[in-house]
Amino acid sequence: MLVSIVIILHEHINEQASVQKLPMNQRAPKDREKLFAALVSFANCGDKVQDLNSFGRSHPTFFPTGFYEQSRQLAVAGKKGNFFNWYKRQLRTVWEVRDPDGTRLEVLLGIREMGFYGFEGGDFQAEMGEYQAIQADLIELWHTHGQEGVNLAANKLFGAQITADWHGGKLRYATQIDFQKALYLLMTESWRARLCRICRRYMIAAKPASLYCSIECSAEGRQKRDLGYWRTAGKIRRMERKASKEQEAEGENL
């Protein structure tokens, strides 16, 4: 169903056209690349509170302010989980193509609400349990520090909408959250979501042939390829050369 959906981007992003119609190799608009850069940075972000703070400083509008704040409060209070890390884990699972029925993708896009029903069985059950534990921890903080001290607005991530456009003949996906815009755009070019062959960092490939996240990893990859060649194909060639030399030597002896 989602394939036919056309994104409605934020007013200031001048990209009304259906993004999936862009040719693969066409240079992406600047805004999209910015969103992708933030998404890659989030996927690769560490789990510590300083990682969260540093990401929040670099990308203050990627998530709602309350989302950062409540995750920071939980981390500072010494709680095991928080939504920043929970969403990051779901994103990584989608990125690694381990979300076969699309549950995580729909939750991340904000078109499937997390509730106490509809997720029976499957590996998402455990993630669901952690989500509920985070909610419980937030409520506990709220009772300890008072409502004003704790931001409970995590459910703002579910604010995305799908609307029907009779004249346009399309369903439209609309969100105000940059994280969801970035993820939606990546979904329309999901072949670009990869893991670097060398350092295993999450990357968004510029071309179908891109396998490495950086010049450094690309150089290392080339080195490994050359070494691999030297060890396999090179070895065969050396053996062939040796064999033909031996044959020549035998010929001379005759």
Ligand SMILES: [Zn+2]
């Ligand atoms: Zn790399």
